[in-house]
Amino acid sequence: MGERILVIGAGMAGLWSAMALAGGDREILLLDRDPSPPEGGADVAFEDWKRRGVSHLRHSHAFLARLRTLARDRHPALLDALLEAGCRELGFEGSLTERHKQNYRPEPIDQDLAILTSRRTTLELVMRRYAEQLPGVTIQPETFVKSLIVEPGAPARVTGVRLEDGRELACDILVDAAGRNSQAPELLAAAGVTIPETSESCGVIYYTRHYRLEPGAAEPPRGAGSTTGDLGYLKFGVFPGDNGCFSITLCVPEVEEEMRKAIVAPEAFDAICRTLPGVAAWIEPERTRPTSRVFGMGQLESRWRELAPKDQPVVLGFFPVGDSIVRTNPLYGRGCSFAAVSAHLLADSLMATRDPAQRLKSYRDALNRDLRPYYDAMRQADRSAIKRARAALLPPKPLTLRGRLMKGFLEDGVAIAMREDVVLLRAFLRGFHMLEHPNAWLKRPANIARIVRVWARGKTRNAALYPPKSGPERTEMFENLGIPHMADMERVRAEAA
Secondary structure, eight states, X not given: XXXXXXXXXXXHHXXXXXXXXXXXXXXXXXXXXXXXXXXXXXXXHHHHOOOTTOTTTTSOOEEOHHHHHHHHHHOHHHHHHHHHTTOEEEOGGGXXXXXXXXXXXXXXXXXXXXXXXXXXHHHHHHHHXXXXXXXXXXXXXXXXXXXXXXXXXXXEEEXXXXXXXXXXXXXXXXXXXXXXXXXXXXXXXXXXXXXXXXEEEOOEEEEEEEEEEOTTOOOOOTTSSOSEXXXXXXXXXXXXXXXXXXXXXXXXXXXXXXXXXXXXXXXXXXXXXXXXXXXXXGGOTTTEEEOSOOEEEOOOEEEEEOSSGXXXXXXXXXXXXGGGTEXXXXXXXXXXXXXXXXXXXXXXHHHHOSOHHHHHHHHHHHHHHHTHHHHHHHHHHHHHHHHHHHHTTSOOOOOOHHHHHHHHIIIIIIHHHHTTOHHHHHXXXXXXXTSSOTTGGGGOHHHHHHHHHHHHHHHHHTGGGSOOOOSOOHHHHHHHHTOOTTHHHHHHHHHHO
């Protein structure tokens, strides 16, 4: 089509944009504020790659099934390169309990329910080298965008950028892939264009530390304990990585200030991990050694930007992708998937028409169709989690009958039925991995009937299906760490009063 496309950013969203848009007569130039990756492999990239534009570079990452299938079906050479570099595929069978395995029969969809996991630096390194080889794609490192060139009108239109060194670059399309800290909305506002948005806090702060298996050591056997869990005051997860590496992420509600203060110390981080039965074995001194400090990530928000409110485009020629258009809680692991899916939705919209306004509306409609359901579901889950975290620090209130029924249905019905019924687990994972609407599985009468049958058996008959306790109660954890466990409770109670 002979179009020139500038992409601000060369992280996940920028690289997926390049891969989605490459081809034909397009010229695609990625403007990366950071230096090129150092020469060498995955370990060198992890240690030495400076990525100030990617604040969460060294937090845990995984490609959900939607993203892995996108790579498999549209970029098979990339998937091969990722696996060759040490990235790992974790298949559906690995999520099965012993009860599941008794009656498990593979189905074709199971091949699509695998995730791809590694260190973020390894993912980006391999993707960058793959993208740079695509026709028409160029990555320009250490390039800072100072302002946008905006042609006035109703609506206005972006026609290029001004760089910090004084150069001007013209374009037909500007893609904002600069991520959660993108300056493009502020630069547009300076030119008189405001993109409406809604945002709210996710209510949590993340902490991640990386580890490596000692030579000859193996990962703990699966099933020895849950490697993910939610204790209310703490969420946790182990993320197997590439080349004998893995990471552990601990997620703390914002209201837990005392825990937040303590957890940044490596000795406190590891002490917490040792109290979690499914995590402790991963950091046994004879098995692993830490390879990083504790990385924190706060100011997490859910955010949606509206490109055409009331069907009126705000600005033409400008297309945000990934975190620049929609942000969610990293807890759900959908950030990279949103980046890849939005990039391909943009490519489809650009191919469908040459009309600038129709392109924008088509892209807006596709985002609403493919991403908005997950955004809304995750935002509602965050609101509920924030309420639960605050309620845990306040005197308990008796549940209503409806509340008790809902709690029982979710905890003793849905959660337990999924530990027995492969059909339910498969249906849940299809929604979680963005292969269908996130709530579709719970709207099917057949699935509800399966859940109710398990729930009706009662806790005694279902006792063997309940997982072992995944960690200590809040008071016990705080006392083990020497943290004043009453301080946050007193503060929240004072605020409530």
